[in-house]
Amino acid sequence: MVNLGNDEIVKYPFLAEAGKYLSDKGFSLDQFGTDPDLRKIVDSAFERITIASEGRIFKPDLSSDNSSLPLEIFSFLIAVILLKLSGMNTLIRRFSLAEARRAEKFLEKDLINNQDAMKAKLSLQILHELFSVTVQRVDQEFRILVRDYLKHSINFHEREWKLINRKVIDGKVHLTPHETVRLVRKELDRHIYTKINSSSSPEMIPGFENYVDKLKQLAKKFEVRTVESTEYPPCIKHAIEVLEKGENLPHSGRFLLATFLLNKGQTVEQIAPLFKNAPDYNPKVTIYQLNQLSGKSGTTEYKCPSCEKVEGQDLCFRASTCGTIINPLQFGRKRV
Amino acid sequence: MNVKDVTLLEDTFKKFYFEHFDLLHVPDNPNQREFGYQKFNGGMNRHISLKSDKELHLLLMQNKPSDVYCSNARYTFPNLPMAEKDWKNAELIFDIDAKDLRNEYPKDSTLIKCSECDTVSPLADVCPNCQSTKLSFTTLTCDDCIKSTKDEVVKLTKILTEDLGIHEESIKIFFSGNEGFHIYAPNSEYEQVGSKERAEIADYIMFRGCIPETFGFKKFNMNKSSLPKFEDEGWNGRLAKHLYGKKSNRSKISQEIISGGYALFQKRLEDYRESIGIKIDPNVTQDIHRIFRLPGSINSKSGLTKIFVEDLKKFDPYVDACLIDDEEIEVVANCPIKFSLKNKKFGPYNNEQISIPKFAVVYMMCKGIASSV
Numbered sequence: 001m002v003n004l005g006n007d008e009i010v011k012y013p014f015l016a017e018a019g020k021y022l023s024d025k026g027f028s029l030d031q032f033g034t035d036p037d038l039r040k041i042v043d044s045a046f047e048r049i050t051i052a053s054e055g056r057i058f059k060p061d062l063s064s065d066n067s068s069l070p071l072e073i074f075s076f077l078i079a080v081i082l083l084k085l086s087g088m089n090t091l092i093r094r095f096s097l098a099e100a101r102r103a104e105k106f107l108e109k110d111l112i113n114n115q116d117a118m119k120a121k122l123s124l125q126i127l128h129e130l131f132s133v134t135v136q137r138v139d140q141e142f143r144i145l146v147r148d149y150l151k152h153s154i155n156f157h158e159r160e161w162k163l164i165n166r167k168v169i170d171g172k173v174h175l176t177p178h179e180t181v182r183l184v185r186k187e188l189d190r191h192i193y194t195k196i197n198s199s200s201s202p203e204m205i206p207g208f209e210n211y212v213d214k215l216k217q218l219a220k221k222f223e224v225r226t227v228e229s230t231e232y233p234p235c236i237k238h239a240i241e242v243l244e245k246g247e248n249l250p251h252s253g254r255f256l257l258a259t260f261l262l263n264k265g266q267t268v269e270q271i272a273p274l275f276k277n278a279p280d281y282n283p284k285v286t287i288y289q290l291n292q293l294s295g296k297s298g299t300t301e302y303k304c305p306s307c308e309k310v311e312g313q314d315l316c317f318r319a320s321t322c323g324t325i326i327n328p329l330q331f332g333r334k335r336v
Numbered sequence: 337m338n339v340k341d342v343t344l345l346e347d348t349f350k351k352f353y354f355e356h357f358d359l360l361h362v363p364d365n366p367n368q369r370e371f372g373y374q375k376f377n378g379g380m381n382r383h384i385s386l387k388s389d390k391e392l393h394l395l396l397m398q399n400k401p402s403d404v405y406c407s408n409a410r411y412t413f414p415n416l417p418m419a420e421k422d423w424k425n426a427e428l429i430f431d432i433d434a435k436d437l438r439n440e441y442p443k444d445s446t447l448i449k450c451s452e453c454d455t456v457s458p459l460a461d462v463c464p465n466c467q468s469t470k471l472s473f474t475t476l477t478c479d480d481c482i483k484s485t486k487d488e489v490v491k492l493t494k495i496l497t498e499d500l501g502i503h504e505e506s507i508k509i510f511f512s513g514n515e516g517f518h519i520y521a522p523n524s525e526y527e528q529v530g531s532k533e534r535a536e537i538a539d540y541i542m543f544r545g546c547i548p549e550t551f552g553f554k555k556f557n558m559n560k561s562s563l564p565k566f567e568d569e570g571w572n573g574r575l576a577k578h579l580y581g582k583k584s585n586r587s588k589i590s591q592e593i594i595s596g597g598y599a600l601f602q603k604r605l606e607d608y609r610e611s612i613g614i615k616i617d618p619n620v621t622q623d624i625h626r627i628f629r630l631p632g633s634i635n636s637k638s639g640l641t642k643i644f645v646e647d648l649k650k651f652d653p654y655v656d657a658c659l660i661d662d663e664e665i666e667v668v669a670n671c672p673i674k675f676s677l678k679n680k681k682f683g684p685y686n687n688e689q690i691s692i693p694k695f696a697v698v699y700m701m702c703k704g705i706a707s708s709v
Contacts, residue, residue, distance in 0.1 A: 146500060147525050150533035163540040165550040169569050171501015171525070300419060312544060 006073075008122065011106035013076035014099060014192045015126075022077060025070060032078055033207025041071055045078035046211050052098030053091055053218060057105070084201045085212045088219035096193035100185055108181040112140065130191060131184045136172070142180040143172040152183045157308070157326050229332030234317040235310050236260050236328060246277040252305075252313040254278075255293070259304040260328055262294050304329050340708040341701050342376040344665075346400040348698055349634050352660055353396040359632035359641070362392050364522075368410035368424065372627045373401035376636065382627060385415035392630075402636035405627035408520075418625055425527040428502075428534070429628060430541070431620035432488045433516030434481035445478035447673050449704070456670045456705060474703050476675040477654050481515060486648055489517050492614045495541055496521060499570050511653045513635025513642040518628060535622040543571065543613030548601045551575060555598045563590035578612050634660075639698035655679060662693035669706040675699075 009016050022029065032038045048058045076099070083092050110123035120137070127133045133152070136143045146168060153161045167174040175183065204212070232240070239257040242249045249257070254275070261271045268290040275286045288297070295301030306327050310316045325331055337345075353360060363369060372382030373395065382405070386392050396404065407414065409426035441459055449456050450463035451470040462469050475481070489509060496502045496519075508520040526537070539545050549555065551572060552562040564572035566583045579593070580586045593601055620626065629635060629642045640657040658678050669685035669692075676682070682696050689709060700706030 145525065146537075147529055147533075150529065150536050154532045154536060159545060159547050160549065162545045163536045164544065164546045164571065167570060167572070168499045168540065170498070308545070312539070 006070075010072045011110075012103050012126065013073050014103070014195055016073065016077070021073065027074075029081065029202060029205055032074075033205040041074045042078055042082075042208070042211060044071065044075040045082055046214070048075050048079045049082060049091060049095055049215065050218065052095040053222070055094070055098070057098055057102045080196050080199065081202060081205070082208065082211055082215060083196060084199065085204060085208060086215035086219070087201075088215055090222045091215060091219050092193060092196050094222070096196065097189045099192050100189035103188060104181045104185055108177050111135075111137075111142070111177045111180060127180070127184065131187045133184060135180060140177070142175045142177060144175060144180070144183075146171055146173055149173040149175075149183070152187065155186050157306075159308075225335065227334050229334075231332050232260075233322060233325075233328045233331035234319045235315055238317050239315070240274065243274055243277050246279065248279050250313075250315075253315050254289075255302070256305055256310055256313075256315055256328070258290055258293050259302050262290070262302075263304045263329055268294055268296065337377055337701075337704075338707065344708055345376060345402070345636070345639075345698060345701060348660060348694060349402070350397065350400050352634060353393070356632070356659065357389070357393050359643075360392060360396065360630070361389050361632065362386055363406060365410050368412070368414060370407040370409070370411060370414040370421070370627060371395075371630075372405040373399060374403045374636070375399065376402045378402075383415050383417065404630045404633040406630045407625070407627045409624055409626075421625075423624065426624045428521040428524055428526045428529070428537070429620065430492060430519040430521075431512070431516060431617040432485050432492065432519065432615060433512070433514075433617060434475070434478065434485050435515060436615050436617055437484050437488065438481065441473055441475065442478045442481060444673065445476050445481070445675070447474050447476070447671070447705070448472070449474065456672060458672050474705070475515065476671075476673060476703065477677060478515075479654075482653060485516050486651075488615055489519060489648060492519060492541060492616065495614065499540070500526075500537070502526075509645040509648055510631055511640070511643050511645055511651065511657050513629060513633075513640045513657065514638045517645070518642070531622050531624045534624065535618065538616060538618035538621040541614045541616055541621075542618065543609045546571070546605050548598055548605065551601075551605070553594070553598060553601055558594055558598070561590075561594045563593060574612060575608065578608060636702055639695065639702045658695050658699075660695040660698050662695060664691050665694050665697045666691045666709045667697050667700070667706045668709060669700055671700060671705045 009021070027038075032042055051058050079095065083095060107123050107126065110119040113119040113123075124135055124137070127135050131152070133144055133148050146163070149166070150163065153163070159165060163173070236257060239249055239253045242253065243257075257274070258271060261274075262268075268287060271290055272283065272286050275281055276283075291297040293302045304327060305313075307316060307318070307322075307325060310328065311318075322331060325333075362371075367385065367387045369386075370382060371384040371386050371392070372380055373384070374380050384395075386395065395401070407426070408429050410424045412422035412424060414421060443459055446459040447456055448459060448463070448471045450466060450468050451472060452468040453463060453466045455463055455465040457464050459473075463471060493504070493507055493509075496507060497504045502521045502524050506521060506523055508522065510518045510520065512518050526534075529537075551564050554561045563579070563586075564576040566576050566580065566586065567573065568576055576586070580589050593604070596604075631642050631644060634641050639660060640653060641659050643657045643659075645651045654677050662678070666689060668687065668689050669683070670687045671683045671685045674681060674683045677696055677699055678693075680693070680696070682692060682700075685706075697706060
C-alpha cells in the first residue's frame with residue numbers, strides 16, 4: 001500500500017485509517033467531545049461538511065506552520081464520525097464528492113510535479129493501487145491503456161469522454177493531467193463513500209449531539225421531491241405510432257419501447273398487444289421476448305437505453321420538451 | 337423449404353463435413369465455450385458444451401445441422417442458461433457485411449421475390465406480375481460487393497493496429513460464408529472488456545459520436561481553432577486527409593470550415609461518418625454472449641464455407657469458399673439473373689429443369705431459387 005507522510009495525509013485523508021491515526025497521535029474520540037481545546041477541530045469538521053453540502057470544496061490552510069497539519073487531518077476524520085452519527089446518506093454523498101474533487105486538485109498538481117519526483121511517483125501509485133489505472137507519463141502528457149480508460153470513461157455522459165473524442169495511438173489514450181485525474185473522480189468519490197459507509201458506527205459521543213442535530217436539519221434541505229407527467233417522450237410516441245400504422249419497427253425500437261414501458265411499471269400482458277400490428281407479429285414470441293426483457297424468464301432485468309444510444313440508433317426525435325434528459329425514463333420528471 | 341430439398345442439403349453438408357473434418361476444429365479452451373447449431377426448418381439449439389474435435393464431428397454427423405456456432409466468450413459453465421454461465425472473457429470480433437455497406441441493392445446481382453404471388457424476378461420496385469410492393473430481396477454473387485467489404489476490412493485492420501495497439505499478426509480474418517468477413521482479435525488485452533466498453537470501441541471505429549472540439553475547433557474562440565494536420569495520427573490524420581485531399585489545401589479548407597461555424601462542422605462530422613467511418617455491425621462487437629458461425633462450417637444462407645482468409649487481396653470467396661463437389665444434379669431453377677461460382681457462369685433460368693454441378697445447386701437452394709425435381 002502507499003506509504004504516506006503527514007503532508008500527504010492532509011491531501012488524501014481518506015487513505016488514513018481513522019481510528020489508528022487518532023490513537024497513534026494519542027487521542028481518543030471522547031476527548032473531542034469534551035476538551036474545549038479540541039472544539040475548533042469539531043467546528044472545522046462541521047464546517048467541512050456544510051461546505052461540501054453546498055457543492056464547494058474545503059480549502060485547507062497549508063501555508064501556516066506545521067501545527068496546522070493534524071488539524072486538517074483531524075477535521076476530516078471527525079467529519080466522518082459526525083456523518084456516521086447523523087446517518088444522513090445525502091450528506092455522506094455530498095461530502096464524498098466534495099472530498100473527491102478536493103483530492104483531485106492535489107492529485108493533478110502532484111502528477112505534474114517536476115520538482116519533487118516522489119510526489120509525482122506517489123500520485124501515479126495512488127492511481128494504480130486505488131483505481132487499477134496504470135499511467136505512463138511522457139513529457140506533460142499522460143498515457144493510459146484504452147482498456148483501462150474505457151473502464152472509467154463509460155461512466156461519463158459527456159460526449160468529450162467518448163473514445164472517438166480522444167487521441168488514441170497504439171492502444172493508449174493520451175490525456176492531460178487534469179483529464180487523467182478527472183477520469184477517476186467517480187471512483188475516488190465511490191472509494192471515499194464506501195470507506196465512510198463501511199466504517200463502524202460509533203455510539204453517540206458526549207458533546208457531539210448538537211452538531212449531529214444540526215446535520216440532520218441540514219440534510220432536510222436536500223430532500224428532493226419530484227412529480228412525473230404521464231406523457232411519453234417523442235421517441236416512445238414515435239415507436240408506438242410506427243407500430244400502430246403496421247409498419248416495421250426495428251429490433252432496437254422494439255427493445256426501447258418494451259424496456260421503457262416495463263421500467264415505467266407496465267406488465268408484459270399490458271405491453272404485448274402494442275406489437276400486434278407488427279408485420280412479423282407472433283404472440284408467443286412477443287410474450288417470450290417481453291418476459292426476457294422484464295427479467296421474469298432470466299435473471300437480467302433490461303434497462304431502458306440512454307438517449308445517446310437511442311440517438312445512435314436513429315430512434316431519437318428529441319424535442320424542446322425533452323430538456324436535458326439523458327434517458328427517456330426521465331422525460332416529464334420535475335423537481336418540486 | 338420442402339422435405340426433398342432439406343434431405344439433399346443435409347446429405348450434402350454431412351458428406352462435406354465427413355470429407356473435411358480437417359477444416360472443423362473446436363477453438364482454444366473448448367470446454368469453456370458455448371456451442372450451438374440449427375437444423376434446416378428448425379430452431380436454434382444452444383448452450384451446448386463440446387470438449388474436443390471428436391465431439392464436434394460427432395455432433396455434425398448425428399444432427400446434420402444447417403449451421404454451426406461457437407461462442408467467442410469463455411465461461412465457467414458454458415452449458416448452463418445464460419445467467420448462470422459465469423462469463424470470463426471473450427475474443428474481440430468485428431463483422432463487416434456487404435449489406436451494411438450499400439445504399440441500394442446491386443442491380444445485376446439482386447433478385448426480388450414477391451410475398452403475394454411468389455414470382456421471382458430481376459430487381460424492380462414492384463412485382464412485375466401483380467404490382468405488389470411486398471418484396472423480399474436476395475443478392476447473388478457480387479464482385480463489387482466483395483471488393484468494398486475487403487476495402488473496409490483493410491481500413492479496420494489499420495485502425496486496430498495503429499490506434500488500438502492490436503498486433504497485426506494476431507488479427508485473423510474469416511470469410512463469413514455469405515457476404516462479409518469476421519475479423520477476430522484473439523488474445524488481445526481487450527478480451528476482459530465488457531459490452532459497454534466494446535460499444536465504445538465500435539463507435540470509435542465507426543467514427544460515431546464525435547464533436548468538433550476533438551478536431552481542434554474552439555466553440556467560443558473560433559479564430560483560435562486549429563484543425564487537424566495531414567501528418568496527425570489516428571482519426572485526426574484520417575479526417576485531415578479526407579477534408580483537404582492534399583496537404584497544400586489545409587489552410588484554405590480549414591479556414592472555410594472554421595468560418596462555417598460550430599453547428600455546421602458538427603453536422604459535417606456526422607456526414608463524414610458515412611464516408612470515413614468503418615462500417616462494422618456494432619451489435620456484433622458489443623454482444624459478449626453471441627455465438628458465431630464456426631470456422632470451417634457451411635453457411636446455409638449460401639452453401640459457402642466460413643473460411644480463414646490468408647491473403648485478403650487474392651481471396652475470392654466464390655472460388656475459395658465454394659467447397660462442395662461438382663457432381664451434376666438435376667433441379668428446377670428459377671433464377672432470372674446470372675451468377676458466377678468457381679469461375680463458372682450460371683443462369684438466367686426461367687423456372688426450368690437443368691443439370692448443373694452440386695455446388696451451384698446448393699447455392700441456389702440456399703438462396704431459395706431452386707428446388708429438387
